[in-house]
Amino acid sequence: xxxxxxxxxxxxxASANGNKILSGVNLKVRPGEVHAIMGPNGSGKSTLxxxxxxxxxxxxxEGEVVYEGKDLxxxxxxxxxxxxxxxAFQYPVEIPGVTTSYFLKAALNSxxxxxxxxxxxxxxxxxxxxxxxxxxxxxxxxxxxxxxEGFSGGEKKRNEIFQMAVLEPKLAILDETDxxxxxxxxxxxxxxxxxxxxxxxxxxxxTHYQRLLNHIIPDFVHVLVDGRVVRSGGxxxxxxxxxxxxxxxxxxxxxxxxGAEK
Amino acid sequence: xxxxxxxxxxxxxxxxxxxxxxxxESESAPRGLNEDIIRFISEKKNEPEWLLEWRxxxxxxxxxxxxxKWPNVRYGAIDYQNIIYYSAPKQKNQLKSLAxxxxxxxxxxxxxxxxxxxxxxxxxxAVDAVFxxxxxxxxxxxxxxxxxxxxxxxxxxxxxxxxxxxxYLGSVVxxxxxxxxxxxxxxxxxxxxxxxxxxxxxxxELSTYFRINAADTGQFERTLIVAEKGSYVSYLEGxxxxxxxxxxxxxxxxxxxxxxxxxxxxxxxxxxxxxxKEGRGGIYNFVTKRGKCAGVNSRISWxxxxxxxxxxxxxxxxxxxxxxxxxxxxxxAVTNNRQQADTGTKMIHMGRNTRSTIVSKGISxxxxxxxxxxxxxxxxxxxxxxNFSQCxxxxxxxxxxxxxxxxxxxxxxxxxxxxxxxxxKIGEDQIFYCKQRGLSTEDAVNMIVNGFCKExxxxxxxxxxxxxxxxxxxxxxGSVG
Numbered sequence: 143x144x145x146x147x148x149x150x151x152x153x154x155x156a157s158a159n160g161n162k163i164l165s166g167v168n169l170k171v172r173p174g175e176v177h178a179i180m181g182p183n184g185s186g187k188s189t190l191x192x193x194x195x196x197x198x199x200x201x202x203x204e205g206e207v208v209y210e211g212k213d214l215x216x217x218x219x220x221x222x223x224x225x226x227x228x229x230a231f232q233y234p235v236e237i238p239g240v241t242t243s244y245f246l247k248a249a250l251n252s253x254x255x256x257x258x259x260x261x262x263x264x265x266x267x268x269x270x271x272x273x274x275x276x277x278x279x280x281x282x283x284x285x286x287x288x289x290x291e292g293f294s295g296g297e298k299k300r301n302e303i304f305q306m307a308v309l310e311p312k313l314a315i316l317d318e319t320d321x322x323x324x325x326x327x328x329x330x331x332x333x334x335x336x337x338x339x340x341x342x343x344x345x346x347x348x349t350h351y352q353r354l355l356n357h358i359i360p361d362f363v364h365v366l367v368d369g370r371v372v373r374s375g376g377x378x379x380x381x382x383x384x385x386x387x388x389x390x391x392x393x394x395x396x397x398x399x400x401g402a403e404k
Numbered sequence: 405x406x407x408x409x410x411x412x413x414x415x416x417x418x419x420x421x422x423x424x425x426x427x428x429e430s431e432s433a434p435r436g437l438n439e440d441i442i443r444f445i446s447e448k449k450n451e452p453e454w455l456l457e458w459r460x461x462x463x464x465x466x467x468x469x470x471x472x473k474w475p476n477v478r479y480g481a482i483d484y485q486n487i488i489y490y491s492a493p494k495q496k497n498q499l500k501s502l503a504x505x506x507x508x509x510x511x512x513x514x515x516x517x518x519x520x521x522x523x524x525x526x527x528x529x530a531v532d533a534v535f536x537x538x539x540x541x542x543x544x545x546x547x548x549x550x551x552x553x554x555x556x557x558x559x560x561x562x563x564x565x566x567x568x569x570x571x572y573l574g575s576v577v578x579x580x581x582x583x584x585x586x587x588x589x590x591x592x593x594x595x596x597x598x599x600x601x602x603x604x605x606x607x608x609e610l611s612t613y614f615r616i617n618a619a620d621t622g623q624f625e626r627t628l629i630v631a632e633k634g635s636y637v638s639y640l641e642g643x644x645x646x647x648x649x650x651x652x653x654x655x656x657x658x659x660x661x662x663x664x665x666x667x668x669x670x671x672x673x674x675x676x677x678x679x680x681k682e683g684r685g686g687i688y689n690f691v692t693k694r695g696k697c698a699g700v701n702s703r704i705s706w707x708x709x710x711x712x713x714x715x716x717x718x719x720x721x722x723x724x725x726x727x728x729x730x731x732x733x734x735x736x737a738v739t740n741n742r743q744q745a746d747t748g749t750k751m752i753h754m755g756r757n758t759r760s761t762i763v764s765k766g767i768s769x770x771x772x773x774x775x776x777x778x779x780x781x782x783x784x785x786x787x788x789x790x791n792f793s794q795c796x797x798x799x800x801x802x803x804x805x806x807x808x809x810x811x812x813x814x815x816x817x818x819x820x821x822x823x824x825x826x827x828x829k830i831g832e833d834q835i836f837y838c839k840q841r842g843l844s845t846e847d848a849v850n851m852i853v854n855g856f857c858k859e860x861x862x863x864x865x866x867x868x869x870x871x872x873x874x875x876x877x878x879x880x881x882g883s884v885g
Contacts, residue, residue: 220843252844
């Protein structure tokens with residue numbers, strides 16, 4: 143079944159400013175799956191998300207990432223985005239003076255153009271986004287506000303999921319999407335993500351806490367410690383972690399990737 | 405990163421798009437400046453005696469003045485005796501229609517995308533095209549005539565409306581105002597004149613395209629706009645210039661007069677040759693622009709997008725003389741490569757309840773240096789006056805500079821002045837965010853910069869706003885690596 147793999151991370155190493163952060167991550171993701179990456183602070187979770195999205199501040203001395211049969215690491219960030227890789231940022235960036243709708247329309251059209259689809263005009267774009275707004279319980283006025291400028295923490299996170307809904311990525315990586323959210327906002331965001339789950343897309347949820355996984359039920363949970371996957375399992379693993387803490391897995395030997403054994 | 409940088413450099417190295425020279429025989433004055441040259445210019449233009457005297461007085465003043473050294477810009481000494489102060493394209497007689505205009509000239513306009521024939525046919529914008537020093541053709545005169553609006557070359561105004569010119573010339577920018585204004589007053593060759601009669605709302609945007617052509621010809625344009633009581637006019641000024649190796653001096657003067665309840669909106673998109681990457685060539689743009697809200701409830705707005713010139717030195721200001729008058733200044737100034745700009749505004753509050761707004765956006769890239777210099781002066785009599793200033797600087801790269809020099813003088817206690825300033829660097833985070841959504845680096849930079857300038861662009865007339873956005877993109881291509 144190797145040919146049905148969407149993403150395969152092989153022995154991935156990464157460092158920043160000479161500091162080793164990832165030291166041999168392995169992971170396999172198939173279409174339709176939701177993987178949760180958990181781990182204590184500083185374990186390399188966000189680095190993994192950023193490296194997959196193409197952040198240029200990291201050096202990658204070793205390892206390989208194959209996405210839909212292509213060498214992901216050889217692609218620029220915008221190429222990855224156009225090929226369907228989406229990162230919901232832990233800290234969404236403000237772009238003053240640029241409206242959310244202008245920004246998102248430019249993004250969507252660059253992706254559509256890459257896929258050989260016709261670019262959407264303002265009218266088609268609006269009718270497409272309006273229904274997606276409901277998905278994350280956002281008002282239409284969101285569209286005319288500058289990207290993330292003056293947004294509350296919750297609004298910023300909802301905006302990320304809204305963008306995901308509009309851009310329809312094949313592989314979505316949610317980096318600490320639950321951080322800074324209250325219970326209600328968390329439910330809205332999680333519900334939105336759940337509605338976007340399909341058999342032909344995959345989601346990697348990076349999170350420190352188990353609580354998000356009560357709402358977005360993962361197929362697999364991986365625990366990252368010191369830049370390596372030390373343990374993989376089903377959704378119950380998250381509950382065990384919640385109960386026993388990360389110290390429980392820290393002493394584990396080399397990790398195994400459950401996705402491979404499916 | 406390396407490939408990104410290369411791509412960016414390629415884009416940055418694009419040749420200046422509007423660089424070409426038109427082959428036309430010129431009738432020029434000899435190089436240098438003295439009273440005989442001024443008499444030559446005045447005679448060529450068949451001017452009345454009082455105007456010659458006015459020029460000579462300005463010249464004598466100028467001789468005693470010193471070139472200002474306070475702007476935060478650097479350039480080699482200008483040899484004022486090595487400049488040709490008058491150059492006119494040779495014409496056969498008087499021109500009756502566009503068909504008689506030198507085809508070379510028309511071609512130039514077409515390259516610039518402002519074919520007069522097209523302008524005339526499509527309508528909407530009346531164009532007074534200043535080619536070198538002489539107005540070549542003026543369109544839409546008839547339509548404006550019906551409303552009593554006068555829109556013509558400065559030379560024509562001197563011939564046809566001497567009383568108006570005499571009344572207002574130098575009334576806002578006196579001939580002794582500053583070194584470059586004095587020089588302009590002595591040698592100005594042509595320019596535009598606009599008069600809106602009482603109660604008339606000018607139905608179209610009036611527009612002038614300036615163009616510097618003959619080699620080493622100094623440009624000394626003079627613009628005078630008078631808006632009578634209760635009138636309104638929107639005026640557009642846009643510029644491109646051909647590539648030259650030697651620096652060209654441009655010292656224009658623009659005077660605006662708004663009487664009771666009148667409104668003047670003056671918009672500029674300036675795209676003169678900025679010089680090459682090493683800073684060779686390019687225009688020296690030393691301009692004096694000032695408006696006077698002479699009447700009560702009058703309003704003058706300056707909006708400028710400055711992307712060109714090697715050196716820009718200009719402070720479009722407003723004298724708020726009438727009670728309740730309003731002055732506005734919206735500016736985007738871009739400096740890339742070796743460009744330098746020292747620009748800002750002067751708001752002089754004299755009347756009561758006067759208000760002024762300043763929004764300045766400076767963008768520096770490459771080795772560019774951008775300074776905002778602004779004066780807000782509220783005199784004793786100007787009770788209950790208000791000023792709001794906002795000066796933002798955006799840096800692209802780590803070799804450029806942004807500076808802010810605000811001067812504030814308030815002489816009464818009932819007035820209020822607010823000043824906000826910020827400097828930010830285009831963030832790697834912002835660019836990565838855009839790229840992660842599928843946008844290229846160029847598109848990302850364009851988007852971020854245009855967002856930064858939004859408050860100014862929305863003050864521009866529609867067609868100008870589009871042009872300004874494109875211009876900004878071209879000016880900054882490849883400035884982030």
